[in-house]
Amino acid sequence: MKTNAGALKKGEFILHQDTVWQVQRADFYSPGKGSALMKARIKNLLTHKNVDYAFKS
Structure with a gap:
């Protein structure tokens, strides 16, 4: 299911680059x-690494 970048909220799980992120x-x-951009810090649930990413909204 595709979601709009402007709808990202803390604690949500997303599928990005075929990996689940929080x-x-x-x-x-x-x-x-x-x-406009939605800047987000997302955490890879497999490797537990945090990444800062900018999604176009």
Whole structure:
């Protein structure tokens, strides 16, 4: 099931790059020029590594 990047919330589980991730933090970022982004810190549930990722919203 596809979800909109703007709907990401802390604690949710997402499928990204064929791996299950948990959203640790999600912040909406709207630069003065360009498209809006949802910056998120996501945790890989297999390797337990945290990654900062920017999803276009």
